Amino acid sequence: MKRLVSYIFIAFSMIQCVEDKNANHQKDVEQIQQLAKDFSSYVNSSNYEMIGASYTKDAKIFPQRGKIISGRTAIVKYWTLPEGFQTKNHKITPSEITVVEDTAYDYGHYEGTTVKADGEESSWKGKYIIVWKRVDGKWKMYLDIWNSI
């Protein structure tokens, strides 16, 4: 009898564990949605420190027509606009965010406008895949690739 009670307890613990996991996944998805919004605000305000902090230290980005860029310093350099340039209306619209343990993959669309020093504007949009990693409890971008539409 005692053993049966133990088994039932273990079974319930396992169900509880699975339920907690699903609940956490929803929380993780919401966190990643918020981080995508935050990232756009950093791009729009040229906040390069926070752009860098949005990536893992060993992150890789895959810009169009260029090599894979690895590591925060190089990534921030890529994002840094020339003097007088600014980005506005940067927006990320995720289509799906799926969390698997401490990894998540996320795909969707992005858009934005570059305002040049002379005021000329050019808008762009495209699609992306991001692989996120949970590092010390915080979600960071590990792989970030995109191409235009």
Add this chain to the structure above:
Amino acid sequence: MKRLVSYIFIAFSMIQCVEDKNANHQKDVEQIQQLAKDFSSYVNSSNYEMIGASYTKDAKIFPQRGKIISGRTAIVKYWTLPEGFQTKNHKITPSEITVVEDTAYDYGHYEGTTVKADGEESSWKGKYIIVWKRVDGKWKMYLDIWNSI
């Protein structure tokens, strides 16, 4: 004492489980490496049936300068070359394949040459991210994005 033995047994089972998982991961990585080689051979031989079968039914591809293409039929249509055209020397070189449960992410480089009907050749290369899913025990591409170098 009996309880202690049970606990030790459970602890060893858990360690065994983790070890099995790591061993499987290595096997999974090798399977995905082989599937990448297989995929190139299908592209080089215009084997559209096997190109389609390399993707999950609900897969998405992200071609350059176009919309996200969803589902096997549309994906095969994208890969189908015009009459008289052929691809040769298609090759995928993964830099990292990481397996997390029934999901894997994979990034690296691709290259190939298109031979046109008149014999003219154009070579291309670029970088990619693929998200793989294990479906009925087989790894299939779920998300496939690339851009040129």
